[in-house]
Each structure stands twice: as C-alpha cells, then as structure tokens.
Amino acid sequence: MNHSTFKQLTLALVAAISIFMVQCKNEKPPAENETPPAPAATISKAAYGTTPDGQAVDKFTMKNKQGMQVDVITYGGIITSWTAPDKAGNYANVVLGYDSLAQYLRATPYFGAIIGRYGNRIAKGKFSLDGKEYKLETNDGPNTLHGGVKGFDKVVWTASEQPVDNGAALKLTYVSKDGEGGYPGTLTSTVVYHLTDDNALEVSYEATTDKKTIVNLTQHSYFNLSGDFTKNILDHELTIDADKFLPVDATLIPTGELKPVENTPFDFRQPKTIGRDIEQKDDQLTKGKGYDHCWALNGQGFRKVSTAYHAGTGRLLEISTDEPGIQFYCGNFLDGTLPMPGGGTYAHRTGFCLETQHYPDSPNQSSFPTTTLAPGEKYATKTTFKFSTK
Ligand code: BGC
Numbered sequence: 001m002n003h004s005t006f007k008q009l010t011l012a013l014v015a016a017i018s019i020f021m022v023q024c025k026n027e028k029p030p031a032e033n034e035t036p037p038a039p040a041a042t043i044s045k046a047a048y049g050t051t052p053d054g055q056a057v058d059k060f061t062m063k064n065k066q067g068m069q070v071d072v073i074t075y076g077g078i079i080t081s082w083t084a085p086d087k088a089g090n091y092a093n094v095v096l097g098y099d100s101l102a103q104y105l106r107a108t109p110y111f112g113a114i115i116g117r118y119g120n121r122i123a124k125g126k127f128s129l130d131g132k133e134y135k136l137e138t139n140d141g142p143n144t145l146h147g148g149v150k151g152f153d154k155v156v157w158t159a160s161e162q163p164v165d166n167g168a169a170l171k172l173t174y175v176s177k178d179g180e181g182g183y184p185g186t187l188t189s190t191v192v193y194h195l196t197d198d199n200a201l202e203v204s205y206e207a208t209t210d211k212k213t214i215v216n217l218t219q220h221s222y223f224n225l226s227g228d229f230t231k232n233i234l235d236h237e238l239t240i241d242a243d244k245f246l247p248v249d250a251t252l253i254p255t256g257e258l259k260p261v262e263n264t265p266f267d268f269r270q271p272k273t274i275g276r277d278i279e280q281k282d283d284q285l286t287k288g289k290g291y292d293h294c295w296a297l298n299g300q301g302f303r304k305v306s307t308a309y310h311a312g313t314g315r316l317l318e319i320s321t322d323e324p325g326i327q328f329y330c331g332n333f334l335d336g337t338l339p340m341p342g343g344g345t346y347a348h349r350t351g352f353c354l355e356t357q358h359y360p361d362s363p364n365q366s367s368f369p370t371t372t373l374a375p376g377e378k379y380a381t382k383t384t385f386k387f388s389t390k
Pocket of ligand 1: 109110120252292293327329333353355
C-alpha cells in the first residue's frame, strides 16, 4: 500500500467513525413528554453554632430522591427534623425538636438524640464487672438515665459523609474516654444514619472498647405522624410485636419479671390507638404515668417489631431491629414548658418514642440479655425506620 492510499483509507475510516458516533448520539432523542430522571439524593453541611466550650456544631441535611429530608446536628447526633409524606404526597416534619442550638443546650428531654453509653436506666447508678463495682453519675432520682449527666446526647460527634449507592448517609463517631461518666474502657462508637431512596432511615451502631464495659445505644426521636405538634399522639394506632413487657418499680427500674401482655393495657399485638387503654386503672400505667416501659420483643435477628399509623394523614412508620427490646414512651413528661419552633409549647403527650435497645438495668439483672462488651468484640446493631402511607 502506497502512502496516499493509506492516507485515503485513514480519512475514510475517520469519516465513518464520526458518522457512526453522530448516529449513536442521535439514536435516542429525548422524548419531549418524557419525565426527567429523579434528582439524585444529596447531603449538605452548614454551620449550626458553637457549644459553651467552643466546639463547632454542624448541621447535615440529607435529602433522598423522593424528597424526604433528615436534618442531623453533630451535637448529640440529634435529628432535628425529618419529613415524611402524607397520603396526598405532602411532606411535613414528623419529629419534635428545636430550631437552634441554644435551645438544645438549655433543656431537652433527649429530642431526636443518640443515647449512650447506656440507654435507659441503671438502678442506683451502679453495676459490677468481674467483681469490681463501678459508680455512675445519677441523674434521675436515685438512678442513672440515658448515660448520665453528660451522655452521648450532649457531646459533639465527628461527622463524615458516607458514600452509598442508594440515598445519602452520614457517619458519626465519638470516642468516650476510659472513666467518662464512671464507665470503664475507652469506647469508640459510630452511628451511621442512612436515608434510603425508599423513605427508610437505617441507623447502624457499632462500638469497640479497650476494657470490659457496658453499652446500649439507641435513638430518641419523638414522633408525631400528624405533622401537627399542637395535637397529641393518642389517636395513633400502634403495634408492638411482643408477648411480654417489663413491669417497673416506682423509679421505673424493671422488677426482673417478664409479664405477659395478654389482658393488660400493654397488649399492642393487634393495632390499637395509644389512647385506647391509657387511662385504665392499672398499677403499671400509674408507675409510668402512662406508657414508659420496655417490651420484650418476639423473635430474634433483624425483624419488623413495631408500627405506628396515623389515619388522618395516612402516614405509616414501620420499625425493624435486631435488638431484644423496645422502650415505648409516650411523652408523659412533656408538660407545656418546652418551646415549639414557630411559637407555642410542646404539650402533654405530643410525641412518642420507640427506642430499640437491650433491656433497662441489664448490668444488674443477670436474667436479661447481656450488655457487656469486651476488648476484641464488636458491638453492632441496626434499626430501620421506614415511612409509607396507606
Ligand atoms: C424514658 C423516660 C424519660 C424520657 C426522657 C425515655 O426514654 O423512658 O422515662 O422520661 O426518656 O425524656
């Protein structure tokens, strides 16, 4: 082949490839009436303020393809707002909270926070491991509640965006020093909030320690599925898949008994409104000032354990977990003193919590599933909150 034939052939080849590429490009012209693809999920960050000891707090906003939005601040890993659609497709915030760091610093009943190192109560703020007694800070009458005076809800977590295929995710990390709050061992905890594109929030907790310790992490969002926080939650229909619950003493410490829910106001195995039996004459309702108890969940492994449904808006929340227990607390201590964003105050029972966890006071009750974590072991647990409508 002489030089000019080669040149001609090359030119012809280049021309053919160009025509082919143009054709490919034009093969699927966008149809005029085709709906544009849903926007990808996003995560953004903004400054939220500074703690009194000078730590910067950020707010992360995760938004999925459908438009569900979850706002998380690095102080306490608090979910400050979480929108969910009603049956007409309108999104509204369905969790109680505040709109400034100052209010979270002033007074909060754990609105939306990560709870640790030990969620729920430990009797008299004491427990023993390998024959050594540990004394915790007490902050709830004679007992320790939700970690103590400065639990994981009151510390600043380190945050990083987590790459995920589906939705958006935020990873929070906190290293609790050996002896902090009275607990033994340096505990490194991570909590990942993963908002999926099918309107679920997966909360994955992990922890490791360098000395034998105890751990029981949970999430303390107060839900009101009506999206209207001037209304109480007594009309929400609840299910809890549990044949037994844990009766408590006058200071809300479990007595150790696992009592059948059958023929008691604590039977939520079939859907019933929170308000249906709450005013019944019942010693346990008196002690809890309403529902403020742990249910011993049926089954094991990751499974659906609870649902909450608000008929007025059609919002349905389904909770799945691998934990053995769930604390159902229906806002009995909300008393109209805490301010609501936009004006007004949070009145009695305007939010309920469904806190998946190990049983309260487990370190002092040998018949309960253990909450001990040893060096070399990994604490790992997951809970999913899924929203839909019906
Ligand atoms: C407890 C309540 C407590 C509330 C704090 C719940 O997890 O069960 O007894 O008052 O947290 O707001």
